[in-house]
Amino acid sequence: MTNATATLVAPSNNTAHLYGAQFLARYNGATRDLYGTRLRIFFAWCATHNLDPITGITRPLLELYSRHLEDDRANCPASVAGALSTLKMFYRLLALDNVIPASPAEYIRMPKVWSDETKTLGLDRLELSALLATARTLDNTRWALVTLLGLLGLRVSEACNVQIENFLDREERGHRIISVIGKGHKPATMPLPVPVARALDACRGDRTTGPLLLRADGEQLDRCTAARWVKSLAKRAGIRKRVSPHSLRHAMVTNALDAGVPLRDVQIAARHSDPRTTNRYDRARGNLDRHAVHTLAAYISGGA
Incomplete structure (x- = not known):
């Protein structure tokens, strides 16, 4: 198991660890490392609030997490959008595999990201x-x-x-x-x-x-x-x-x-x-x- 998957969550949450590892196995190299970091940060936030990242997450909770990234971690809109996009893919896969009935991230509000192409x-x-x-x-x-x-x-x-x-x-x-x-x-x-x-x-x-x-x-x-x-x-x-x-x-x-x-x-x-x-x-x-x-x-x- 790679470092990106081995350090996703605390050992006590074996279910989240397993599904996180399965999700990351779809990717390679820098993409896998990036997604692993994003999941690790999210799982740590869930642990802080005694939330099960697999079955205990709802859309409003994900929007609270988005605010946490903006306010507490001072992430820029592009970083927040990237983190939420990873969660969208993660939960969409869980729903596809019938682990959860539906993805709580499907209709989450995404931050608007503006880029100046002239730069x-x-x-x-x-x-x-x-x-x-x-x-x-x-x-x-x-x-x-x-x-x-x-x-x-x-x-x-x-x-x-x-x-x-x-x-x-x-x-x-x-x-x-x-x-x-x-x-x-x-x-x-x-x-x-x-x-x-x-x-x-x-x-x-x-x-x-x-x-x-x-x-x-x-x-x-x-x-x-x-x-x-x-x-x-x-x-x-x-x-x-x-x-x-x-x-x-x-x-x-x-x-x-x-x-x-x-x-x-x-x-x-x-x-x-x-x-x-x-x-x-x-x-x-x-x-x-x-x-x-x-x-x-x-x-x-x-x-x-």
């Missing part, structure tokens, strides 16, 4: 080009990292885990391809455009197996080191925005949309399950430049 702007075409050029002048590993993030749109964990065997001598219908394991352990196959293939080949050198991206000590590149590299490269390239590995994935989506690639094709390339996710990137990039009020103002002024 997560990706890099524009010139900035991304400058970052790629800067990385190439430093070393082939940084060049390959920025290429994987900014041109293929890989998540940082996906880029760090790329193995040489995933792309070396691999072709499909006349295209060089790379295979990656994405979010939720979903496999994906992507074509390698010539600029991307050049960067990966330069990075691997004479190696034919093992991790593509290596640190200076010869170990596989990790997420924290990759984030430091990207931040340092952005500074060298004269980019004043706050840049992270996700900024480069964001840049792949926004620049593809700006280049005229159809939304559906960008969604597939980014491996978004919902097109609304891809569309949020589009709004973030052009919510001011392409705002409807520009066209409206020009239209009205032309008739004056």
